[in-house]
Amino acid sequence: MSPNPIPVHTWFTRLWAEIAPIGRDPGTGGYLRYGFAEPVRELERWFQRVAEADGAHTVEPDGNGNLVAWYGPPPERGDAVLLGSHFDSVPHGGGYDGPLGIVSALLAVRALRAEGREFRRPVGVVAFAEEEGSRFGVPCLGSRLLTGALDPERAAALTDRQGVSLAEAMGGRPAGARPELLGRIGAFVELHVEQGRALVDLGAPVGVASGIWPHGRWRLDFAGEANHAGTTRMADRHDPMLTYAFTVLAANKEARLRGAHATIGRVEVEPNATNAIPARVRGWLDARAADTGTLEALVEGVRAKAADRATRDGTTLEVTRESLSPLVEFDGGLVKAFRQVLAEGVPVLPTAAGHDAGILAEHVPTAMLFVRNPTGVSHSPAEAAGDDDCAEGVRRLADLLAQLAAG
Amino acid sequence: MSPNPIPVHTWFTRLWAEIAPIGRDPGTGGYLRYGFAEPVRELERWFQRVAEADGAHTVEPDGNGNLVAWYGPPPERGDAVLLGSHFDSVPHGGGYDGPLGIVSALLAVRALRAEGREFRRPVGVVAFAEEEGSRFGVPCLGSRLLTGALDPERAAALTDRQGVSLAEAMGGRPAGARPELLGRIGAFVELHVEQGRALVDLGAPVGVASGIWPHGRWRLDFAGEANHAGTTRMADRHDPMLTYAFTVLAANKEARLRGAHATIGRVEVEPNATNAIPARVRGWLDARAADTGTLEALVEGVRAKAADRATRDGTTLEVTRESLSPLVEFDGGLVKAFRQVLAEGVPVLPTAAGHDAGILAEHVPTAMLFVRNPTGVSHSPAEAAGDDDCAEGVRRLADLLAQLAAG
Numbered sequence: 029m030s031p032n033p034i035p036v037h038t039w040f041t042r043l044w045a046e047i048a049p050i051g052r053d054p055g056t057g058g059y060l061r062y063g064f065a066e067p068v069r070e071l072e073r074w075f076q077r078v079a080e081a082d083g084a085h086t087v088e089p090d091g092n093g094n095l096v097a098w099y100g101p102p103p104e105r106g107d108a109v110l111l112g113s114h115f116d117s118v119p120h121g122g123g124y125d126g127p128l129g130i131v132s133a134l135l136a137v138r139a140l141r142a143e144g145r146e147f148r149r150p151v152g153v154v155a156f157a158e159e160e161g162s163r164f165g166v167p168c169l170g171s172r173l174l175t176g177a178l179d180p181e182r183a184a185a186l187t188d189r190q191g192v193s194l195a196e197a198m199g200g201r202p203a204g205a206r207p208e209l210l211g212r213i214g215a216f217v218e219l220h221v222e223q224g225r226a227l228v229d230l231g232a233p234v235g236v237a238s239g240i241w242p243h244g245r246w247r248l249d250f251a252g253e254a255n256h257a258g259t260t261r262m263a264d265r266h267d268p269m270l271t272y273a274f275t276v277l278a279a280n281k282e283a284r285l286r287g288a289h290a291t292i293g294r295v296e297v298e299p300n301a302t303n304a305i306p307a308r309v310r311g312w313l314d315a316r317a318a319d320t321g322t323l324e325a326l327v328e329g330v331r332a333k334a335a336d337r338a339t340r341d342g343t344t345l346e347v348t349r350e351s352l353s354p355l356v357e358f359d360g361g362l363v364k365a366f367r368q369v370l371a372e373g374v375p376v377l378p379t380a381a382g383h384d385a386g387i388l389a390e391h392v393p394t395a396m397l398f399v400r401n402p403t404g405v406s407h408s409p410a411e412a413a414g415d416d417d418c419a420e421g422v423r424r425l426a427d428l429l430a431q432l433a434a435g
Numbered sequence: 436m437s438p439n440p441i442p443v444h445t446w447f448t449r450l451w452a453e454i455a456p457i458g459r460d461p462g463t464g465g466y467l468r469y470g471f472a473e474p475v476r477e478l479e480r481w482f483q484r485v486a487e488a489d490g491a492h493t494v495e496p497d498g499n500g501n502l503v504a505w506y507g508p509p510p511e512r513g514d515a516v517l518l519g520s521h522f523d524s525v526p527h528g529g530g531y532d533g534p535l536g537i538v539s540a541l542l543a544v545r546a547l548r549a550e551g552r553e554f555r556r557p558v559g560v561v562a563f564a565e566e567e568g569s570r571f572g573v574p575c576l577g578s579r580l581l582t583g584a585l586d587p588e589r590a591a592a593l594t595d596r597q598g599v600s601l602a603e604a605m606g607g608r609p610a611g612a613r614p615e616l617l618g619r620i621g622a623f624v625e626l627h628v629e630q631g632r633a634l635v636d637l638g639a640p641v642g643v644a645s646g647i648w649p650h651g652r653w654r655l656d657f658a659g660e661a662n663h664a665g666t667t668r669m670a671d672r673h674d675p676m677l678t679y680a681f682t683v684l685a686a687n688k689e690a691r692l693r694g695a696h697a698t699i700g701r702v703e704v705e706p707n708a709t710n711a712i713p714a715r716v717r718g719w720l721d722a723r724a725a726d727t728g729t730l731e732a733l734v735e736g737v738r739a740k741a742a743d744r745a746t747r748d749g750t751t752l753e754v755t756r757e758s759l760s761p762l763v764e765f766d767g768g769l770v771k772a773f774r775q776v777l778a779e780g781v782p783v784l785p786t787a788a789g790h791d792a793g794i795l796a797e798h799v800p801t802a803m804l805f806v807r808n809p810t811g812v813s814h815s816p817a818e819a820a821g822d823d824d825c826a827e828g829v830r831r832l833a834d835l836l837a838q839l840a841a842g
Contacts, residue, residue: 254812270684304815
């Protein structure tokens with residue numbers, strides 16, 4: 029990248045230490061960073077300060093909760109290079125999922141500017157809003173709004189678990205699709221901590237994403253008859269918790285049989301009292317597979333087994349698809365450019381995780397770079413990335429940015 | 436009871452209409468009456484007004500959240516007759532479980548007074564606190580404190596789901612055991628809506644309880660490893676939701692095999708996010724059986740199956756007994772007195788539900804009277820009792836009170 033050593037490692041550990049305490053729960057060590065709320069707001073203010081100190085000429089909200097810092101020539105034409113990720117976390121998640129991509133983007137820009145390189149294309153760093161969907165239930169909320177994949181009226185009415193609407197949390201209706209903003213972007217690159225063990229197994233600090241598995245969320249509403257847990261004969265029960273439990277096990281089995289992934293990790297029960305047979309149990313199925321046919325067969329397999337069990341339990345089941353993200357194949361040109369600037373033999377791998385990059389990919393050439401995670405664990409306080417690997421990620425991202433945008 | 440018709444039916448429907456709206460959720464039609472909080476406080480103020488208007492000479496709190504209205508001679512000797520039940524509900528429970536016993540007690544006293552009968556023994560009507568344990572997790576909280584079955588220091592530190600302690604909710608530490616108050620009581624009778632279908636099957640409006648099945652609550656803590664639902668290979672998971680689900684089904688099967696009752700109707704998940712494999716799942720097992728040996732074998736059977744599955748899932752399980760109520764056999768003399776004053780062939784039946792009567796039974800002669808529930812459903816808005824049956828319950832309770840205490 030440069031004959032003079034740029035202190036990327038030092039920059040990284042400093043910036044990382046600044047944001048590490050923000051929104052961290054002292055009990056679990058995990059993060060409680062929900063979209064449109066204070067710990068994320070604080071991170072956004074920090075983002076603005078860092079970007080401005082590094083020479084961003086504007087840091088502007090897009091009306092959908094996303095924030096973009098612009099460097100270099102004004103982004104007028106359709107050739108801007110955008111880097112970035114998101115600040116929000118799953119409840120008690122790790123600190124790398126999202127923020128690593130934003131910090132790496134800020135530092136890739138800083139590294140090129142420290143070398144005195146001029147940007148010949150506009151360069152932006154974006155902080156997307158509510159990627160995890162942990163507060164309002166829709167993952168990639170900010171990028172979906174920006175691209176028009178989510179209707180702003182529908183989004184405005186979404187409510188969090190305290191009944192606060194998105195419109196209330198944002199202080200107004202989201203702007204919705206911004207085609208003129210999207211039209212300025214010629215490439216989007218998201219760096220992300222790896223959420224599995226592939227790079228560990230391969231012994232590589234970074235890798236390039238080939239695409240994203242199709243995946244989605246289905247809400248499973250099981251209804252039965254609330255009754256007294258002590259006095260109701262077993263034979264007289266219509267207990268939706270039984271149907272739910274059977275479905276949890278069925279989803280696991282169906283996914284294993286198909287080489288796919290299925291998880292039921294969220295449940296809500298009414299009345300959720302020790303001495304009451306529930307009236308209602310609501311679970312959410314997260315399902316992912318390498319191709320659309322397998323994903324459809326998986327969800328249908330779970331649905332059919334659950335419906336059969338509901339008949340036996342005297343309960344009912346309603347399945348509602350809450351989101352579905354089709355197969356994403358990242359831009360061939362960008363992936364090729366990545367492989368050219370990276371060392372020989374850089375791994376190229378698919379991922380089963382949704383990302384804002386997957387949403388953007390339908391509109392602009394998009395690619396992703398992964399940084400090795402020694403635990404292979406994500407969405408948990410055990411999520412990790414070594415400082416050396418993170419610095420390597422910044423350098424590789426800067427290399428790509430230099431090839432794409434620097435003179 | 437009386438040659439002159441006493442308008443018990445009219446009295447009942449009037450009092451019932453007064454309390455029906457208090458704490459009712461307009462959405463489900465169920466009740467949200469938690470101990471030591473406003474809807475129950477309003478019911479307690481109502482109780483005091485009615486009792487005083489009906490001639491109670493004192494209405495006194497016992498320092499444990501229980502409230503007693505005293506009629507007749509001052510309760511000095513150990514011969515008082517106490518009637519009553521509780522005001523609190525399970526979340527979204529029915530309106531009869533508890534309040535029917537208090538309203539019936541108030542009206543049984545009123546009926547005898549309307550007939551001009553003098554009480555030759557002191558007569559009290561009690562409203563016990565937090566019988567369901569829905570707020571602080573300990574069922575029969577008020578009667579356990581009164582009898583010394585629950586240590587007041589331990590109780591003071593109990594917290595509700597918002598982190599409010601019982602001491603905070605009560606405005607001070609509970610008084611704990613009141614042997615001098617218990618020593619005044621020669622008999623306790625609790626009327627209660629039936630929580631099953633036995634009286635429906637028998638075609639009887641009221642029945643007498645023979646005893647209460649031994650029963651208890653066990654907390655099941657399943658721990659695994661939080662991880663990303665999308666990217667974690669099925670084989671790499673340590674998902675405690677799977678162990679929980681298996682245990683829900685195992686508890687059902689073990690109970691059916693033994694003619695016992697087992698329910699897991701309450702669950703808490705961390706982080707409870709759609710796209711995260713949980714770190715922890717906590718369930719509560721409610722188990723009941725006709726005898727202690729069967730109950731122990733049931734709980735051990737569930738524990739062993741759950742532990743075996745935890746080994747396969749790579750998760751852990753910890754079982755904590757939160758409460759255990761031994762077999763209760765109601766007082767033979769009182770049951771006999773009931774059968775004498777009631778019509779021929781009155782059914783005598785056991786119950787699997789815990790009641791304050793079960794706690795009192797260890798200290799004073801105790802009995803229970805059940806009123807038919809046409810749905811057989813309890814702890815649900817579907818819980819019901821016909822006005823005619825409720826009025827019949829009041830008359831039979833008044834008959835027993837007359838035999839025990841009226842001149």
